[in-house]
Amino acid sequence: MQIRIDHHTCIGSGQCVLTAPGVFAQDDDGYSELVPGGTETAAPQQVQEAALSCPVQAIAVADGPPDD
Ligand code: SF4
Numbered sequence: 001m002q003i004r005i006d007h008h009t010c011i012g013s014g015q016c017v018l019t020a021p022g023v024f025a026q027d028d029d030g031y032s033e034l035v036p037g038g039t040e041t042a043a044p045q046q047v048q049e050a051a052l053s054c055p056v057q058a059i060a061v062a063d064g065p066p067d068d
Helices: 015-019 044-053
Strands: 002-005 024-026 032-034 059-062
Touching: 002 032, 015 024, 015 044, 044 059
Parallel strands: none
Antiparallel strands: 002 059, 024 032
């Protein structure tokens, strides 16, 4: 699974972190970032839910090996 966060679009609402805390975290400025290694262990349904929860559609999910 590949997960991309558009850092120009993210507004730091934190919904992704609440939905999938093992995958997403918030940086010092409150914007979303990927948890190191989280992509490998992420549950696809949880990641999809996190992407859908984002109010500005800043998260893109695709099949394939993680590249983070
Ligand atoms: S849910 Fe979207 S806007 Fe909110 S922190 Fe996550 S990526 Fe950013």
